[in-house]
Amino acid sequence: MAMLTLIRRTFGVMKENGPSHVLSIGTIAVAFFLFAAFLLLPLNFASFLEAWEKKVxxxxxxxxxxxxxxxxxxxxxxxxxxxxxxxxxxxxxxxxxxxxxxxxxxxxxxxxxxxxxxxxxxxxxxxxxxxxxxxxxxxxxxxxxxxxxxxxxxGGLWLERFSLFLYILRWSVWILGGVLIIIIISVTANTVRLTLYNKKTEIEILKLVGATDAFVKLPFYLEGGLQGLLGAGGAIVLLLAVFRFFFHKVSPYISLYFGQLRLSFLPPNMIGWILGIGVVSGLLGGLLSLRKAA
Amino acid sequence: MIHFFQVYKTYPGTIKALANISFKIEKGEFVFVTGPSGAGKTTLLKLIIRAERPDRGEILVNKRNVSRLKNSQIPMLRRTIGFVFQDFKLLNNKTVYDNVALVLRAVGHNKREIPKRVRQVLRVVGLEDWVLRQFPLKLSGGEQQRVAIARALINTPSLILADEPTGNLDPELTVEIMNLLQKVNTLGTTVVVATHNTNLVSQYQKRTIPLYRGKMAA
CATH class of the missing domain: 3.30.70.3040 (Alpha-Beta Plaits)
Structure with a gap:
């Protein structure tokens, strides 16, 4: 029951500050889309390399x-x-x-x-x-x-260069991932901070009438986490749409030159990790802004 | 009820807000804290609810030493105190009902009892049911302050602190609000009103704690 109230309050907080939430979820989604796309590339370049190796x-x-x-x-x-x-x-x-x-x-x-x-x-x-x-x-x-x-x-030289490219790409994913997490934390922190600013009087009154710290802060933590989750989820859906388009419309042409490509989308455990990173970095964003502001 | 013993408070920048303040307020009393702007009235009220911590001295509220209270214990202290502001501090995007019910929700009150309790307390402050669905800005200043007092009363506090509660009201509404606070006092609640309005103080003939530049005036 208390959990239900908390979720209702969190959505209430987000609804009151709707446009800035949509904007920040969109920004997070773009950041995660890049990250997920960079994860998807080496996964499928490996299959491309495999297809090419068959012809070597x-x-x-x-x-x-x-x-x-x-x-x-x-x-x-x-x-x-x-x-x-x-x-x-x-x-x-x-x-x-x-x-x-x-x-x-x-x-x-x-x-x-x-x-x-x-x-x-x-x-x-x-x-x-x-x-x-x-x-x-x-x-x-x-x-x-x-x-x-x-x-x-x-075709050794080409093959070796391509392998090196793949190796660099795999490392770039992690570097990019790190940068993106910082972006996500900062975007979430700023949105939560904006909500905090808008709800300054309410927070002041809640504290004054004896609301506990958890009662005051939990909706803001959840707000951050939810933003991260929705952003990451949106990115996965968008990437899936792009992937399906590529799979049906573009990959048959590439297959003509390089043989049958075995294209695959991100595996479920990787999707789980991306959503998890979204939630955790969103929570961190909320935590960061609350530590400074409330 | 409230006991200040040699309390000192200095804000950063060596602004002395209060120095060597000692007094006692008994349960059920109605007391004015008086003095001009900058005398330290608001700081004194903030110390009672532990929004500020004294640099030196001890403060007892309801037998609790608030200067040594842990942060986790502050909400419990505040649940026994109602606070009324000069600018009402009502949430303008919420209805009167939600403004008052907010307190009970925050302290985890039984949900089913909230509507009944809100209606009761609004009647105590002289407001009828029609205001429940109104937004604060649709009400007059006097009505808004009544809602603020209802919010302060809803958790049946043993102490009401009012910081310049009539500062934004005309003389007629001032009398209304003061009469309401008196009524609350006669029901057994201790009331502390901070004001710079000397006419008001002389009109109501209550005990005063006079402050001047952070010190107890003679």
């Missing part, structure tokens, strides 16, 4: 004049190598035909090119668990020691 191949270009028997032997050796799933030999002729096929529109220009200028190569596909930047780099480096290897190519 190592191409081992052979020197000219390697004998056919040695080629067969090398193919056998490569297939036995740990982490390699498939090895496909591309002869000089196949390479030229493929090149011609790819540039068919240029017609006669390609005529006269000799197949000797196209190096023979092995296209190597790796086992799934081997498709990490570190393992691909290490395998490529090992393959480059083969005597007959002219050059070993893989």
């Amino acid at each position: 191949q190592i191409i081992l270009y052979l020197k000219d004049g390697v004998e056919e028997q040695r080629i067969l032997q090398l193919k056998g050796e490569l297939q036995k190598e740990e982490g390699i799933r498939e090895v496909r030999y591309i002869s000089q002729r196949t390479a030229r035909e493929s090149f011609e096929r790819d540039l068919a529109g240029y017609g006669g220009i390609l005529k006269g090119l000799k197949e000797e200028i196209f190096p023979a190569s092995f296209e190597i596909t790796m086992e799934e668990h081997f498709r990490t930047p570190a393992r691909i780099r290490s395998l490529a480096s090992k393959l480059s020691t083969i005597k007959e290897a002219e050059e070993v190519q893989y």
